[in-house]
Amino acid sequence: MHRVGYVLGHGFQVMALASQAVFEFANLAAGEPFYVVDNGSLEGGEVCASIGMRVTTRPLVTRSRADTWMVAGVIDPLASPVSQELLAFLRRVAPKARRIAGICTGGFVLAEAGLLDRRRATTHWAYAEQMQQRHPDIQVEADRIFILDGPFWTSAGMTAAIDMALGMVEKDLGADIARSVAHRLVMHHRRAGGQSQHSEMLELAPRSDRIQQALDYARRNLATRLGVEQLAEQANLSPRQFSRVFTAETGQSPARAIEALRLEAARVMVEHGRLPLEVIARETGFRDRRHLREVFQRGFGVAPQSMRRQSRVAE
Template sequence: MHRVGYLLSEGFQVMAISTQAVFEFANLVVGEPFYRVDNYSMAGGEVRSSLGLSIGTRPATPRSQADTWMVAGVIDPVAVPPSAEMTRFVQRASRQARRVAGLCTGGFVLAEAGALAGRRATTHWAHAQTLQQRHPEIQVEPDRIFIADGNVWTSAGMTAGLDLALGLVEKDLGPEVARSVAHRLVMHQRRAGGQSQHSELLKLAPKSDRIQQALDYARQHLATPLGVEKLAEVVHLSPRQFSRVFTEETGQSPAKAIEGLRLEAARLMVEQGRHPLEVIARETGFRDRRHLREAFLRGYGMAPRLVRQGARQAG
């Protein structure tokens, strides 16, 4: 049985324990209790989350054992730094356990313990610069969902912890089990570790249902021509009116927004590594492999081949 220990501190971010559902459903998929999950804190007893929810915990002592330690973060890792006792515990755990993971700002605890020295790591985008400034010995990559560098894993903020947990399940039980777990959890997609923390749809943030409808249609029909005329027809506006309203609500022209959606979809396919670039270009609406490469250079400053290589290293 693989033991997963969650290390919680007072005020831990409540999303951290949502990742336990990944291990719960992994057990259901394989039909046996492969994972055992326990909650720990330095003193043991009840620990309050950032939301006020209290969780019962075991005391974390030198004798506490886990194959994987999951270190939960807090809302503000600068205002609430880890205790010296917790830092020492994580130092020891990172040497003895099979793996150790920092969920969201839990990466700050790993950093204080020296577990990230000389490694690649990520954290919530809002705290990535602080992590880098405080720990220049770490290669902080602020635009990643999660990173696995050897036996040390770190995730971006909030829901990215679910992706990290799925990555652990895939490592332990294979991609088919991980996909089945994601399906049972009704996750829209299983994001690769190298994927960007930022979503084009969220960045556009339209104010009206009509423009949101046009963007939803575009995302579902990326392989087809998506000119202003077509999108305007979908939402029953004239092309001129559609362009004006779209730009007012999103701050971008329809053409630029559609290229962003295509580029995001193409990047996900490139990182997953299951299709040749010619197929990816066709499925996401680029003319050919060369057109795809040009878009990647403009958008990400690197060719698709290097993005794929980076995703493989991160996994």
């Protein structure tokens, strides 16, 4: 039996609780109750989330034990000082636990406790710079879904906690169980820890359905030629109209946006799998391995092989 203890403070961000579904469905996939999940707080009793809902918790006391501790974050960690009592509790229980995790800005709590010194960590992208400034001994990697360094795990914001919990399930019960859980949760795939927090599709965010339709077509057909003519046809516009509307709605030219989508798709394939770079280049629409490497170097500052190695370490 593996006990998972959630540490909740008043004003905690309610999305932290969504990750509990991962452990619930892991029990179902495993066919036995492997995980037991408890909610705890310093005082016990009802704790109010940032949205106003209340959760009943058990008091965190000296004898409290868990195999995995999950520390929930808050909306604004800079405006929410952490109690010294909680920091002392975490310092006391960390050496006895298998792992301890900071969900989203919960990483600030681990940092304040000194648990992340001289380690790699991440947090919500909006607060990564502040974490680095406040804790220069931590190697903050802002553009990561989650990171594990020894027994300490940290995740980016919101839904990234689900990916982190799936990573824990994979460590505990194996890849097959983790995939089964992801399928039950209707997740397209489990994101690797090294994957970026940002999505090119979200960054582009066109206003009209016709431009969105062209982008959806492009994402499904990256291996093919994607000129302005092909995209304009999907949007039912002339090439000249399409280029003008596309740039006005996304702030990018069609050519630059397509290259960014190709690069994002290639990065996922590099991080997640073992396909040769020649195959990745072909399937994502780059001319060849050399072209892929050039765009990778320009976009991420590292070669594809280096990113693949970093991703495997992060997982």
